Amino acid sequence: MAQKLKDTILNPILKGNPITVLILGICSSLAVTVQLKGALVMALSVIAVTGLSSLVCSLLRNTIPNRVRIIVQLVVVAMMVILVDQLLKAGEGTYAIDKQLSVYIGLIITNCIVMGRIEAFALGNKPIPSLLDGLANGVGYGLILVIVAFFRELLGSGTLLGFPVLPASYIPNNLVILPPFALILLGCIIWAHRAFDKELQEK
Amino acid sequence: MEYISLFVKSIFVDNMIFAYFLGMCSYLAVSKNVKTANGLGLAVIFVLACTLPINYALQTYVLQPGALKWLGAEFADVDLSFLSFILFIAVIAAFVQLVEMIVEKFLPALYASLGIFLPLIAVNCAILGASLFMQQKEFASFGEAEVYALGSGIGWYLAIVALAAIREKMSYSNIPAPLKGTGIAFITVGMMGMAFMAFMGIQL
Numbered sequence: 001m002a003q004k005l006k007d008t009i010l011n012p013i014l015k016g017n018p019i020t021v022l023i024l025g026i027c028s029s030l031a032v033t034v035q036l037k038g039a040l041v042m043a044l045s046v047i048a049v050t051g052l053s054s055l056v057c058s059l060l061r062n063t064i065p066n067r068v069r070i071i072v073q074l075v076v077v078a079m080m081v082i083l084v085d086q087l088l089k090a091g092e093g094t095y096a097i098d099k100q101l102s103v104y105i106g107l108i109i110t111n112c113i114v115m116g117r118i119e120a121f122a123l124g125n126k127p128i129p130s131l132l133d134g135l136a137n138g139v140g141y142g143l144i145l146v147i148v149a150f151f152r153e154l155l156g157s158g159t160l161l162g163f164p165v166l167p168a169s170y171i172p173n174n175l176v177i178l179p180p181f182a183l184i185l186l187g188c189i190i191w192a193h194r195a196f197d198k199e200l201q202e203k
Numbered sequence: 204m205e206y207i208s209l210f211v212k213s214i215f216v217d218n219m220i221f222a223y224f225l226g227m228c229s230y231l232a233v234s235k236n237v238k239t240a241n242g243l244g245l246a247v248i249f250v251l252a253c254t255l256p257i258n259y260a261l262q263t264y265v266l267q268p269g270a271l272k273w274l275g276a277e278f279a280d281v282d283l284s285f286l287s288f289i290l291f292i293a294v295i296a297a298f299v300q301l302v303e304m305i306v307e308k309f310l311p312a313l314y315a316s317l318g319i320f321l322p323l324i325a326v327n328c329a330i331l332g333a334s335l336f337m338q339q340k341e342f343a344s345f346g347e348a349e350v351y352a353l354g355s356g357i358g359w360y361l362a363i364v365a366l367a368a369i370r371e372k373m374s375y376s377n378i379p380a381p382l383k384g385t386g387i388a389f390i391t392v393g394m395m396g397m398a399f400m401a402f403m404g405i406q407l
Contacts, residue, residue, distance in 0.1 A: 023385055026227040027328035071296045078289040086285060103335035106288050110328045112228040179222055180396030187389030194381035202384030
């Protein structure tokens with residue numbers, strides 16, 4: 001049991017990382033990685049939403065009729081996202097970030113990780129493991145988000161979390177801030193991950 | 204004239220994939236051959252073109268601050284905009300389910316060729332994303348919203364068919380083992396995005 005629990009938590013972070021291995025939830029992720037701060041807030045929001053909606057759907061799993069389950073799941077997820085969005089809007093320091101993330105907070109609803117974990121795990125497991133599975137997948141997602149944002153902010157503006165890090169003589173690379181670079185960077189992360197873990201390579 | 208400008212802009216400049224990364228999951232998963240990419244692309248155009256006007260009507264008559272004025276003066280300062288996520292996604296999911304049932308009943312051949320893509324569209328970020336952008340851009344008329352929906356749908360369609368064609372050709376090239384499949388697909392999309400950036404700043 002302890003081993004199974006450990007797998008539930010560790011697997012989504014390394015071997016079964018939702019972004020680099022399962023290729024889920026890229027939609028809402030890359031656009032928020034221009035700055036580290038936005039990426040951190042986004043990561044925390046996604047962790048909260050995946051964890052809580054997995055928990056709720058797992059509690060409801062015996063009462064949801066199979067035919068309409070997608071709509072029920074979407075409603076649960078949408079409710080969690082509204083909560084997160086309203087919290088961000090209410091917080092003094094987070095209001096500006098909420099504006100900056102614009103539609104991407106709302107798009108957590110259609111983030112495939114959330115729905116994917118509910119379909120694949122929460123509907124067939126008890127509430128506590130479902131909660132942990134949701135949280136761990138959120139962490140796996142957040143990890144990649146933060147790595148991408150780290151490089152984009154460092155190379156694109158020479159700062160980290162808004163503090164200047166690189167010497168003033170560094171000329172910021174504007175290409176890094178533009179959307180295509182996020183994709184190329186993610187491609188490179190996948191490359192590194194798969195070069196390290198040969199089992200994941202595609203034929 | 205504004206319609207044409209908005210149309211071209213939403214296809215090329217504000218492309219759902221290359222500028223906003225919306226609908227990326229199904230974009231990468233279903234772009235392995237041109238035929239299925241074509242089917243999914245067409246389905247996305249159709250669903251976008253139908254759900255966005257519905258959501259536009261919801262936004263104008265229900266969700267906007269003060270939108271409930273038509274119910275009576277006492278509703279004039281009601282602001283329901285916090286409900287927009289849940290209403291938009293409910294419209295989209297319900298519409299997709301409806302289309303699925305109709306197509307299954309009356310056009311079985313099309314249903315068989317679209318297969319699982321139809322239900323998948325409910326969770327395609329491009330659809331919800333377009334509705335949220337519609338809310339943010341505050342379109343002045345129904346027509347503008349519809350043109351925007353068509354434009355973004357066609358932009359998505361172009362992007363997925365182009366990537367599918369490239370990936371079909373790429374299966375013959377010699378790619379380092381760890382980069383095969385997804386890795387190289389990401390880098391290709393990045394390159395295509397750079398090419399699409401040439402359209403930036405187009406004015407009609």
